[in-house]
Amino acid sequence: MKKILIRLTIFILPVFVLLGILEYIQRELPHDYKRKRELLEAGLSDWKTLVLGSSHSYLAINPAYLEGPAFNLAYTAQTFTFDLFLLEKYLDQMPQLERIIFPISYPSYGSEAYLFQGIYNKTYYFKHFFGSDAFTKWYEPENYSLTALFTVKRSVDRAMTYYEGKDTLVEFDQYGWYFWEDSMTEKQLIQNGAQTGMYHNQFYDSALYPENIQNLSKMIQMCQENGVELILVSTPMHQSYQQEMKEERYQHMVKTTDSLSRLHKIPYWNFTTDTSYTLHHFMDSNHLNKRGARKFTEELQKLIELREASDF
Amino acid sequence: MLYNTFEFGAFYVLVFVLYWFVCKKNLKGQNLLILAASYFFYGWWDWRFLSLVIFSSFTDFFTGIQIEKAESKERKRLWLIISLVVNLGLLGFFKYYGFFVDSFIELFRGFGYDIPDRTLRIILPVGISFYTFQTLSYSLDIFRGRLKASKDLVSFLAFVSFFPQLIAGPIERAANLMPQFHKERTFEVERAKDGLRQILWGLFKKVLVADTLGEVVGWIIVDPEGYSGAVLLMGVFFFAFQLYGDFSGYSDIAIGTARLLGFDLMRNFNYPYFARDIIDFWRRWHISLTTWFRDYVFMSLSGGRMITNKVKIIRNFILTFTISGLWHGANWTFVIWGFLHGLYHIPYLMFPKWRSRIQQTRPPFTFMGTLKAIGQTVLTWFLNLFALVFFMSPSVKYALHYLSLIASPSLFQVPERFLRKVPWLVAFMLLEYIQMYNKKKHPLQIGSWPVWVRWAMYYGFVLAVLYFNYERRAFIYFQF
Numbered sequence: 001m002k003k004i005l006i007r008l009t010i011f012i013l014p015v016f017v018l019l020g021i022l023e024y025i026q027r028e029l030p031h032d033y034k035r036k037r038e039l040l041e042a043g044l045s046d047w048k049t050l051v052l053g054s055s056h057s058y059l060a061i062n063p064a065y066l067e068g069p070a071f072n073l074a075y076t077a078q079t080f081t082f083d084l085f086l087l088e089k090y091l092d093q094m095p096q097l098e099r100i101i102f103p104i105s106y107p108s109y110g111s112e113a114y115l116f117q118g119i120y121n122k123t124y125y126f127k128h129f130f131g132s133d134a135f136t137k138w139y140e141p142e143n144y145s146l147t148a149l150f151t152v153k154r155s156v157d158r159a160m161t162y163y164e165g166k167d168t169l170v171e172f173d174q175y176g177w178y179f180w181e182d183s184m185t186e187k188q189l190i191q192n193g194a195q196t197g198m199y200h201n202q203f204y205d206s207a208l209y210p211e212n213i214q215n216l217s218k219m220i221q222m223c224q225e226n227g228v229e230l231i232l233v234s235t236p237m238h239q240s241y242q243q244e245m246k247e248e249r250y251q252h253m254v255k256t257t258d259s260l261s262r263l264h265k266i267p268y269w270n271f272t273t274d275t276s277y278t279l280h281h282f283m284d285s286n287h288l289n290k291r292g293a294r295k296f297t298e299e300l301q302k303l304i305e306l307r308e309a310s311d312f
Numbered sequence: 313m314l315y316n317t318f319e320f321g322a323f324y325v326l327v328f329v330l331y332w333f334v335c336k337k338n339l340k341g342q343n344l345l346i347l348a349a350s351y352f353f354y355g356w357w358d359w360r361f362l363s364l365v366i367f368s369s370f371t372d373f374f375t376g377i378q379i380e381k382a383e384s385k386e387r388k389r390l391w392l393i394i395s396l397v398v399n400l401g402l403l404g405f406f407k408y409y410g411f412f413v414d415s416f417i418e419l420f421r422g423f424g425y426d427i428p429d430r431t432l433r434i435i436l437p438v439g440i441s442f443y444t445f446q447t448l449s450y451s452l453d454i455f456r457g458r459l460k461a462s463k464d465l466v467s468f469l470a471f472v473s474f475f476p477q478l479i480a481g482p483i484e485r486a487a488n489l490m491p492q493f494h495k496e497r498t499f500e501v502e503r504a505k506d507g508l509r510q511i512l513w514g515l516f517k518k519v520l521v522a523d524t525l526g527e528v529v530g531w532i533i534v535d536p537e538g539y540s541g542a543v544l545l546m547g548v549f550f551f552a553f554q555l556y557g558d559f560s561g562y563s564d565i566a567i568g569t570a571r572l573l574g575f576d577l578m579r580n581f582n583y584p585y586f587a588r589d590i591i592d593f594w595r596r597w598h599i600s601l602t603t604w605f606r607d608y609v610f611m612s613l614s615g616g617r618m619i620t621n622k623v624k625i626i627r628n629f630i631l632t633f634t635i636s637g638l639w640h641g642a643n644w645t646f647v648i649w650g651f652l653h654g655l656y657h658i659p660y661l662m663f664p665k666w667r668s669r670i671q672q673t674r675p676p677f678t679f680m681g682t683l684k685a686i687g688q689t690v691l692t693w694f695l696n697l698f699a700l701v702f703f704m705s706p707s708v709k710y711a712l713h714y715l716s717l718i719a720s721p722s723l724f725q726v727p728e729r730f731l732r733k734v735p736w737l738v739a740f741m742l743l744e745y746i747q748m749y750n751k752k753k754h755p756l757q758i759g760s761w762p763v764w765v766r767w768a769m770y771y772g773f774v775l776a777v778l779y780f781n782y783e784r785r786a787f788i789y790f791q792f
Contacts, residue, residue, distance in 0.1 A: 001332065001499045008508075011767070015774055141318040148318060151782035 019147060025159050026146035030169045032075070033129035036176055040071055044093045047071050051176075052083045053103035060235040060288040061101060063175035065297035067304075069096070072176035074103070079111050080215040082122060085132055087219055091226055099229040101300065102219070104257045105286075106237070106245050106272070109212045110204035124149050179290040180283040190240045193285035197244020204249060213256060220264045231304070232257055232268040235296065236277040241285035269303055271296065313356045315565045316519055316781050323353065324569060331573055332499055339496055343470050346573070350473035354439070357479075361437035364402060369472040371398045372447040376461040376468075379454045388455055395451040399444045406437055408642045415644075439479040441639060445604055447472055450486040452608055459487055467493035476570040480562050482580040482600035489575070497574030502759075507571030509756040512770065514564025515777045521557030521740060523783040525550045528730050533704065536714050541723030544714065546730060548697045551704045553737055556585065559598070564754060583748040585741065588688040590656040590695060605636050626661055630654035645702045645711055652699040 040047075049070035051061045054077060063070035073086060083102070091097070123135035124142045128149070141148040147155045161167045172178040184192060223230040234257070237245075254270060261268035271277070281292030288296055313320045327349045335341035355362045375395040382388040450471075453459035462468040471490050477483075532539055532547035539547070563580035570577045580600050587593035594602050613628040630651065637650015660666065701718075705711035747755035756773075758766055 001501070001504075004501050004504055011770065015771075015778070018775075019778075139319070152778045153780060153782045156779065 022155050023145055023147045026155050029162055032170055033125045035170045037129050039176055040073060046096055047094050048096050048098045051101045054078050056105050056235045057103035058178050060293050060296050062177045062293045062297045066301055080212050084215050084219055087222055091222055097228050099231055100223060101231050101233060104232050104234050106250055106253055107200040107204055109209050109253060110206055121149060181290050183280050183282055183289050184284055189238055189285050193238060193240025193244055196285050197241050230266050234270040234272045236271045236274045238282045238285045316515055343466050343493055347466055347470040350475035350478060353475040354478060357438045364437055365473055368447055369469050372451050373468045375451055376454050380461040392451055392455045399448050403444045406440055442481045442483055443472055445483045453486055476566040477577055482563055482578050483604050492575050504572055507568040510564045510754050511568035512773050513754050513756040514561040516773050517557040517561035519777045519781045522554045522561060525554040529554055536717050540725055540728060541718045541720040542725055542727040543729055544718045546727050548700055552700055583744055586748055587692050589692055591660050593692055605632050609635055626658055629657045644708050645705050649699045649702040656695050
């Protein structure tokens with residue numbers, strides 16, 4: 001038995017060496033979360049405004065149009081659970097922080113904490129890049145290895161793409177904002193609205209309301225304790241998406257957010273059905289493109305200024 | 313815990329080390345370790361259903377002893393019925409409850425009676441079809457006097473839950489596997505090497521053949537209207553390879569992992585896609601299930617003896633295959649698939665001489681012989697593909713629609729997509745053919761090849777498995 005085990009070890013050793021090299025490369029390569037953390041932490045002492053939330057705010061809010069140093073920490077499928085984690089980790093470290101812009105979307109209150117886990121692997125990203133132990137199980141190999149997380153094929157593909165200069169592997173700008181230049185045709189938008197609406201309705205679960213409302217309330221409270229204003233916003237949605245929204249769920253979103261806003265005396269600005277946003281402002285049925293983001297962020301800035309003026 | 317995951321690798325290495333180094337020369341310890349590992353393995357899927365495995369095992373352990381102890385035939389039969397009711401009851405409830413209730417509702421709706429939809433949705437415990445059949449064969453064999461009841465509880469529980477084959481077979485016979493739990497097992501280098509090679513071959517088939525084709529088949533199934541008849545036909549062809557790669561891959565890994573622990577499991581696949589008629593196909597495909605149905609269903613339908621009445625033989629064949637179809641899944645598509653395979657047997661049962669002539673043409677050394685063999689293999693493929701359309705479809709309506717889309721003028725055009733997969737499949741089949749011709753049990757039995765060729769092949773296969781292991785699809789047969 002000894003002989004075969006030695007042979008097997010000799011055989012498998014080069015494979016492990018290759019995997020080790022691949023793991024090292026993965027750790028060296030840029031990654032969205034890694035870069036987000038680097039940019040965020042580099043400006044911790046300066047940030048006046050922070051944007052949290054999912055892809056809706058990730059695309060819709062361009063910090064360059066907000067007054068003062070601002071950073072967009074939102075990301076695709078970033079649910080309340082992850083926002084709360086980020087806030088708990090960084091809120092105390094941002095002495096200049098005045099406000100947090102927080103998006104509330106149609107599916108927000110009915111979303112699972114680990115939404116799209118299979119696709120986005122968010123829990124492991126938070127483990128690797130934000131050092132969170134809260135969301136994963138200790139025995140999962142994805143906790144310890146980026147190659148295991150991405151899989152060998154995708155790890156190799158990532159390395160090749162980067163070293164061949166085809167992609168930077170980071171999709172956002174220096175303020176954490178992800179932009180998209182183009183817009184869809186009317187027909188594409190209608191199709192996309194139907195598909196996305198159906199998809200969002202599919203995973204929506206009203207049993208998750210208490211958990212999500214509790215997380216949001218906790219964030220509001222944390223902000224108030226730290227003298228930071230939390231601004232709740234709902235980004236514009238194209239009509240093709242609005243048509244797919246179930247009235248009862250939409251009303252729940254609006255009423256819940258309104259009552260939280262009144263209770264904690266924080267603003268809530270709802271742009272969901274704003275008709276001034278046309279086809280040219282959308283990347284798809286529920287995300288703004290570069291043009292739409294400019295319009296939206298500028299309007300937000302105006303509202304912030306108005307609010308500040310009225311306070312004084 | 314899928315076989316192609318790190319979790320299983322770590323689990324297996326730990327079991328292997330404890331088995332050969334800690335429990336060495338301690339048969340009871342080894343059996344206990346297998347039992348604990350098997351329960352852990354099953355509990356990893358869903359610990360709630362572990363109680364079903366334990367309940368089923370205890371029932372058969374107890375009824376087995378009672379059947380053997382009973383002095384009268386009636387009493388033996390009573391204990392056997394208890395075993396059958398418990399096992400088939402569990403299977404029926406968890407696997408077929410929904411199917412029968414839904415079919416019942418549909419039937420009544422057809423007559424204009426509106427019955428509300430059922431509200432009870434039952435989760436199918438993984439592997440239930442496999443382990444209940446394994447325990448059933450145990451009780452049936454004791455009843456038929458072919459087997460002595462086990463008095464060793466740990467060995468028996470380990471036999472039922474033996475983790476390499478617990479989830480998707482091969483469905484072992486107690487007569488083959490039980491004695492292996494009672495005798496001392498020694499580590500044999502050549503067996504271990506062969507086991508490792510078979511595991512590698514199984515992983516290769518699962519990851520590179522089944523999972524990569526599964527991706528394509530998934531696209532085609534979701535949107536059949538978006539493809540030409542030629543691509544749709546190719547989709548069924550790919551599904552045939554996906555199914556083979558997936559299930560035979562699983563069986564190879566199961567046999568290999570068991571072999572490393574000193575166990576010999578039965579062969580489950582014998583190069584089925586080179587079968588030259590449908591009877592030959594079923595002697596090569598899912599052998600453990602086919603022989604199970606032959607011994608316990610077909611023979612029971614025949615009253616336990618050889619019958620000569622052709623009508624009865626045909627009836628029994630069709631019934632056996634239809635039930636075997638239902639075993640695969642609680643859906644009419646599987647029933648039709650099984651029924652079709654039963655029908656395919658009729659010509660060979662009607663004209664047995666025809667079949668014996670087919671057998672005589674092997675091996676096809678002559679030009680005409682080769683041509684004939686190819687023709688027969690193609691015909692077998694065609695029949696198989698036709699039935700597989702039902703197997704792969706979510707409903708009978710969908711299957712008929714899919715067939716109608718294939719039977720269009722676009723069937724005769726060059727497939728617009730996925731053609732690049734074909735040369736790889738040809739290479740795969742070529743390797744299988746060469747090793748079948750060399751009478752190897754699996755294509756990686758290459759111990760006699762030059763060492764550098766072997767190592768190059770091993771590295772090639774290992775790296776390919778690592779590289780392409782990104783889909784991590786569950787094994788298809790886990791749902792059965």
